[in-house]
Amino acid sequence: MDKFIYFINQTGFANIELSGLAMMAIGLFLLYLGIAKKYEPLLLVPISFGILLVNFPLSPMMAQPENGQPGGLLHYLYLGIELGIYPPLIFMGIGALTDFSPLISNPKTLLLGAAAQAGIFATFLAMLALGFTDLEAAAISIIGGADGPTAIYLSSQMAPHLLGAISVAAYSYMALVPMIQPPIMRLLTTKKERMIEMQELRETSRRERILFPVIVILVTGLFLPTALPLLGMLMLGNLFRECGVTDRLSKAAQNELNNIIVIFLGLTVGAKCSAHYFLTVETIQILIFGLVAFGIGTATGVLMGKLMCLATGGKVNPLIGAAGVSAVPMSARVCQTVGQADNPSNFLLMFAMGPNVGGVIGSAVAAGIFLAVL
Amino acid sequence: MKGLEAISHYHGVSLAVLGVTVVFIALVVLAVIISRLHVVLGIWENPKAWLDRVRLWVFPEKPEKPEPPGPYFDDIHESARQLNLLIHAIGEPFSLPALIEKAEKIGISHAHSVVSHLIVSHLIVPDQKGYFYWNQKECDRLLGKGRERKRGVNPING
Secondary structure (H helix, E strand, O other): OHHHHHHHHOOHHHHOOHHHHHHHHHHHHHHHHHHOOOOOHHHHHHHHHHHHHHHOOOOOOOOOOEOOEOOOHHHHHHHHHHOOOHHHHHHHHHHHHOOOHHHHHOHHHHHHHHHOOHHHHHHHHHHHHOOOOHHHHHHHHHHHHOOHHHHHHHHHHHOHHHHHHHHHHHHHHHHOHHHHHHHHHHHHOOHHHHOOOOOOOOOOOHHHHHHHHHHHHHHHHHHOHHHHHHHHHHHHHHHHHHOOOOHHHHHHHHOHHHHHHHHHHHHHHHHOOOHHHHOOHHHHHHHHHHHHHHHHHHHHHHHHHHHHHHHOOOOOOHHHHHHHOOOOOHHHHHHHHHHHHHOOOOOOHHHHHHHHHHHHHHHHHHHHHHHHHO | OOHHHHHHHOOHHHHHHHHHHHHHHHHHHHHHHHHHHHHHHHHHHOHHHHHHHHHHHHOOOOOOOOOOOOOOOOOHHHHHHHHHHHHHHHOOOEOHHHHHHHHHHOOOOOHHHHHHHHHHOOOEEEOOOOOEEEOHHHHHHHHHHHHHHHHOOOOOOO
16 A cells, blocks of 8 residues: 555656746647648757647656666756757757858848847847846847747856746747847838848858858957867858768768757757746746847847948948848748738838848847856 | 946947957958959959959050151152252242142142241251242251261271
């Protein structure tokens, strides 16, 4: 009988808590969004499953090693985040997947990527005013860059206890780009501006594409060595892709390695969403101000686009400024959709890819600044 | 700590300004370098064309003025001797059209050019009434020099 009672006490039913159930409900909801609505499924499915796994009562998945017993699987996988390993490796995969030609042929669009980072610093001030510490404020505000790996990297280095909320917010807003950005873009532009057709981009040579990652590393590495873990790996991946002699490495970075890291990253981010970390007022503030940061970033990008439109005598469509947030390629696609709604013969996708990948560099630089000064 | 006090405590405004500034400077520097990349590669791939462009930039070539047609004869002395004989035959003063016509008739090629050159050399001089004279003095001087040159004597030192 004692054995039976002991067994009953070891089941989830006997240890169930309301907060745990709430987190499991959130996990199931995110799983639904990932599978049924296809919102960033490659990330939301492992994240939401990770949330489920750690919120079971007495779940050993994140258990610390004690009394000579090894810890839980996710505890060890989480070391990849804690030690800052996964986000740079994800960046290598992104680099190997990204064609930087639109940026190389139209480098002024880097300014749009820079302008869209203003949301990060505006939100940093807002979070300080709300009572967060400077490290927490920096980690939260980087959501405005709309760059999941950067947000995870910075929060793992500066505010690990907020990692779950920050990464869920970052990836949720990236998935919701088609809903968040268009109203802001329409609000800040006139129909005439949205109809602007841009001049065709020049072709880039292979040498330019090979030199690009090297130059980015030389410049940003000298400006901001703290940005090197992210930008260095991003550019290494891109060099694999462009140099033409490392096809196998490029394919591995794009596919196998990237997929493995996405699984580990997603699961462990989800594993950080346990009830006592996640169900707090802070999380709600993070979700709200993450959205604010993202909105400000979109707005400042569009405003910079308007400025460039003015400076070039109407040759730049301001909509592409919204792609300065680095949700690649989602926000570039949104620019294309919004632009085509007013002018069906307008194809902005390639033009928007310039600021879009510029935004990746910009948000990594912004993260590097926080790492350097805080 | 909240509000402006917190922002002030953490030097929030200066950090935000610094952050925006560094992001912009880094990306502007990057944009400038990338925008010049294809130019640098163009120099690397074809340095000669670039050097030619630099040379033209440093020493711009003036547009070439069309040269006035040169004398279509090799020896002014020979032309002067021939026209001297012809003018003696037609008499002075003479009109240029008549001189040119006679010169062409006796087979002096490019008669216009020869006559023009002799006017510039003051061998044929106008009389201010539309006619011309032969300058025998200048002719003797010119032909004398020509003979000395043919003999290999320096006309100045004797």
